[in-house]
Amino acid sequence: MASTRFIKDRGLTARMTLVMFLLGALFVGLIAILMAAAGSAGYGGLIPIIGIVGLGIAWFQWYNSDTVALKAMGARVVTPQQAPELHAMIDRLCAMADMPKPRVAVSDTDLPNAFATGRSPERSAICVTRGLMRRLSTEELEGVLAHELSHVAHRDVLVMTLASSAGIVASMLTSGARYGVIFGGNRRDNNNGAPFWLVVLVVSLVTYAVSFFLTRMLSRYRELCADRSAAFLTQKPSALASALTKITGEIATIPNRDLRAAQSMNAFFITPAISGMSFKTLTSTHPSLEQRLQQLAEVATALGRPMDGGPGALGDGSVGPLR
Known part of the structure; x- marks a missing residue:
């Protein structure tokens, strides 16, 4: 690591x-x-x-x-001038985590999700979708980005x-x-x-x-590890909990055609692009939402910050549009 x-x-x-x-x-x-x-x-x-x-x-x-994953999602690498707030957030998190900054990419899909990819921390990329930036507040997006940076740091x-x-x-x-x-x-x-x-x-x-x-068991463990690492890094477990809840709920509203197009990337996503199924199965790449929220509640207790449902209403404080 x-x-x-x-x-x-x-x-x-x-x-x-x-x-x-x-x-x-x-x-x-x-x-x-x-x-x-x-x-x-x-x-x-x-x-x-x-x-x-x-x-x-x-x-x-x-x-x-990194190349294959970004192409699969139709993502493009963006500069600090094109996405200043997104870059600033990742700059701050990388400084907090003392790790190299990955490339920053954005996918135009409305599917609210994010993923990390790359063969090493020096050759990595963080991708977020426009749908994610539109739906999450700044603190919620920060929690998601910290989760993805944990994947990079742990060479997942x-x-x-x-x-x-x-x-x-x-x-x-x-x-x-x-x-x-x-x-x-x-x-x-x-x-x-x-x-x-x-x-x-x-x-x-x-x-x-x-x-x-x-x-798949290993994948579920790595997701829990990334959640926990992100919550301790940002000191805001409730923000990540709120983001996970929003993403999971919003995916249920995405057309099945769009979900099918993204299913090959489920192992990379912060939550799977699947609607209307139970995650409590041995075949899931991710833990259940309940399990993830329970772990974040335990982190909140350890930090002395009880879960409060997360900051902001849907879209409140969201990251601005790309230039």
Whole structure:
């Protein structure tokens, strides 16, 4: 993790470390089992190649994460002259957190959301939507930006890229195994065991399923960590709580067509672009709103600042239009 003033949560860090260890063990186990099966079936050199290709894909996604994410949202990088208030807010938060300032981008969508991306704190970007700036007060927007800066400081893009490696390789193996079962499924290993491609298909499917749930668990932990870090940095947990409540409520009013267009970015967003579903599932990338508000209430108590519902009415004190 980068050296910043964001407060550490040892409990969350321990849980995230455990999940990362399990994902690493899953990846090693996948390669070891399939290499053993491949050696018996005469495919000894195939599995390492697929593993290397999968890691290469993960590396490419991480290395170009900022470019890909900004393009996916149709965002443009803005200068201090184009968005002075937004830049001033990020300048202040970066000084408070003692971290490098990321690039600042704005997406023209009315979907109220924000995300952080980039392969390192020095090569990062914070993106907010016009819909978010229109709906939130200055203090609420500050809480959201602090949340996203915490993701940058904790290198969460790198963490989630590493976490997804086992799933990427398992997905590639699953796709290849389907063709193998169809076109070469009658080939068995030297011990007359199950066909090699059938073994690959079963093992990779199980690995992908376990990786799917573990990465989403890790994603929920990182969101809670970012909420907590932002609340302590700004000393205004009620402002972030108010922002989360507004964003979640406003997303329910966005047309389904716009929500579908943004769903590929849900893992990056501060709240998922999904309407009318419960977040209390193992498949969610984010904790439930209730869980996040409960944690922010605990932070408020620790700071001696009881939750008061957040500052301002909808749109009160919002950041001005871009130039």
